[in-house]
Amino acid sequence: MDLSSSKSIVIIGGGQAAAQACASLRLFGFEGDITLIGEEAALPYQRPPLSKAYMKGELAEERLYFKPEAWYQDQNIDTVLSVRATKIDRSAQTVELEHGGTVSYDALIIATGSRPRALPVEGADLDGVFDLRDLADVERIRPRMIAGQKLVIVGAGYIGLEAAAVARQMGLEVTVLEMEERVLARVTSPVMSEFFEAEHTRQGASIRTGARLASLGGADGKVTTAVLADGSELAADMVLVGIGILPNVELAEEAGITCANGIVTDRDARTDDPRVFAAGDCAARPLVHYGRNGRLESVHNAIEQGKLAAAAIMGKPRPPEDCPWFWSDQYDLKLQIAGLSQDYDETVVRGDIEARKFAVFYLQNGKLIAVDAINSPPEFLASKKLIMTGARLAPETLSDTSQSMKEIAAAAV
Amino acid sequence: MAKIIYVDHEGTERAIEATNGESVMETAIKNSIPGIDADCGGACACATCHVYVDDAFMEKVGKPEDMEQSMLDFAENVQENSRLSCQISVSDELDGLRVTTPESQH
Numbered sequence A: 001m002d003l004s005s006s007k008s009i010v011i012i013g014g015g016q017a018a019a020q021a022c023a024s025l026r027l028f029g030f031e032g033d034i035t036l037i038g039e040e041a042a043l044p045y046q047r048p049p050l051s052k053a054y055m056k057g058e059l060a061e062e063r064l065y066f067k068p069e070a071w072y073q074d075q076n077i078d079t080v081l082s083v084r085a086t087k088i089d090r091s092a093q094t095v096e097l098e099h100g101g102t103v104s105y106d107a108l109i110i111a112t113g114s115r116p117r118a119l120p121v122e123g124a125d126l127d128g129v130f131d132l133r134d135l136a137d138v139e140r141i142r143p144r145m146i147a148g149q150k151l152v153i154v155g156a157g158y159i160g161l162e163a164a165a166v167a168r169q170m171g172l173e174v175t176v177l178e179m180e181e182r183v184l185a186r187v188t189s190p191v192m193s194e195f196f197e198a199e200h201t202r203q204g205a206s207i208r209t210g211a212r213l214a215s216l217g218g219a220d221g222k223v224t225t226a227v228l229a230d231g232s233e234l235a236a237d238m239v240l241v242g243i244g245i246l247p248n249v250e251l252a253e254e255a256g257i258t259c260a261n262g263i264v265t266d267r268d269a270r271t272d273d274p275r276v277f278a279a280g281d282c283a284a285r286p287l288v289h290y291g292r293n294g295r296l297e298s299v300h301n302a303i304e305q306g307k308l309a310a311a312a313i314m315g316k317p318r319p320p321e322d323c324p325w326f327w328s329d330q331y332d333l334k335l336q337i338a339g340l341s342q343d344y345d346e347t348v349v350r351g352d353i354e355a356r357k358f359a360v361f362y363l364q365n366g367k368l369i370a371v372d373a374i375n376s377p378p379e380f381l382a383s384k385k386l387i388m389t390g391a392r393l394a395p396e397t398l399s400d401t402s403q404s405m406k407e408i409a410a411a412a413v
Numbered sequence B: 001m002a003k004i005i006y007v008d009h010e011g012t013e014r015a016i017e018a019t020n021g022e023s024v025m026e027t028a029i030k031n032s033i034p035g036i037d038a039d040c041g042g043a044c045a046c047a048t049c050h051v052y053v054d055d056a057f058m059e060k061v062g063k064p065e066d067m068e069q070s071m072l073d074f075a076e077n078v079q080e081n082s083r084l085s086c087q088i089s090v091s092d093e094l095d096g097l098r099v100t101t102p103e104s105q106h
Helices: A014-028 A069-074 A136-143 A158-169 A188-201 A248-254 A299-313 A377-388 A405-411 B024-030 B055-061 B066-072
Strands: A008-012 A033-037 A077-080 A085-089 A094-098 A102-104 A105-112 A113-115 A129-131 A150-154 A173-178 A206-209 A213-219 A222-228 A233-235 A237-243 A245-247 A276-277 A283-287 A292-295 A326-328 A331-341 A344-354 A357-364 A367-374 B002-008 B014-019 B048-055 B082-084 B097-100
Touching: A008 A102, A014 A033, A014 A105, A014 A299, A014 A377, A069 A077, A085 A248, A094 A405, A102 B097, A105 A299, A105 A331, A129 A136, A150 A158, A158 A173, A158 A326, A173 A222, A188 A326, A206 A245, A222 A237, A233 A377, A283 A299, A299 B014, A326 A357, A331 A377, A357 A377, A367 A377, B002 B024, B014 B024, B014 B097, B048 B055, B055 B097, B066 B082
Parallel strands: A008 A033, A008 A105, A033 A077, A105 A276, A129 A237, A150 A173, A150 A237, A173 A206, B002 B097
Antiparallel strands: A085 A094, A094 A102, A113 A245, A213 A222, A222 A233, A283 A292, A326 A331, A331 A367, A344 A357, A357 A367, B002 B014, B048 B082, B048 B097
């Protein structure tokens, strides 16, 4: 469906995918109305620093925003903030807002993102228990980031471990609870898990794997203890919950748009309604380098799908679909990830784990499918390209540090 | 305050009043300067904010640190004066800085 003569485009959501869609629509020459409906009070901002530099107080708030307020005015983009969209009416082509009123669309981009999985234990609603997802969360957390305070983090995923690193650097006493037998169990290999666990331990955080939280206890409505399934108790001044996120698919689902762990889109970010697109954390998209569909929770994905949706609406050629990539900063470690490692059958370590400068490559039937690179940009950047070309690499080549990644990439087939 | 002049690959110049302490990348993004993607937002994680620094400012801007240098090694069309603009912090000293953006960051 050609939507390039649309008069009104509505974007539900105010995160990175939404901001990118706004910018790309104008870049691709869209001159009609753009309405951005955001649940949060803030204009679109970068989320990654929330558990890193911003949490630590090293980045001023205004530096989080993608664009200043004046840009939205200049670009004639109507930002409707602190307002929830309550219904998509596809036959009327309208979006209903929570305080009444509707906005009409010729094309709609759903960029509703995701929300933290709720902690399913008693005491989760006590004061001092926080999610770490949006700016408002961090505003509540930051005043309590005081040296000597006891912080319990539930979940040893990237968010939990990044928060642990910040808290340790600020002098808090940190305990991380993880149900699985190792940290980052869902997302990386045992060798990386072991490395991060050792690093956090060395930095003075207590990492407790195989530890199931039973409940949170409190006094005067404020959290004071974390009780584990084995009956042991930990004192807690604050609890941060980082046990994963759930895609916000309800609006799409209620409107009859196909969802399957995310709003299902084609390569152009288009849903099964030709006027409706989905972008970012909420979307399940074709992962072209992996021959399957999936949902990606990443900056790369939000940017790319924002661009894909805008290009499809404006009838422009499809922008490149990059190899998925991610990063995490913990202490002075920069982890850069290219590709999706889930289905690997072999790992290869390159570099020196002790020296905290190494990479773990993931192979499937001899084909490179992903890399986790610690303080090793060449391994990350070379792999990103090699994954996209479906390169086959011998383990002994990948681990051979006498050859540079440039040389290895040049010789790859 | 410092004025930063962005020159695109076709030679079009855009002069921007930049805020001290923000990066040359951030200033570009906030002012919708074409040719800089900066996907990672300044974390030195993506190498998509590559610029060429005008020779006259090479000394003041300084050399890239190891991490940045190894990122730059994999950027397209790298030259002696290549830098990642997220790693250049605006200061009075850089008033008048000219940076040229490449045709593509990918």
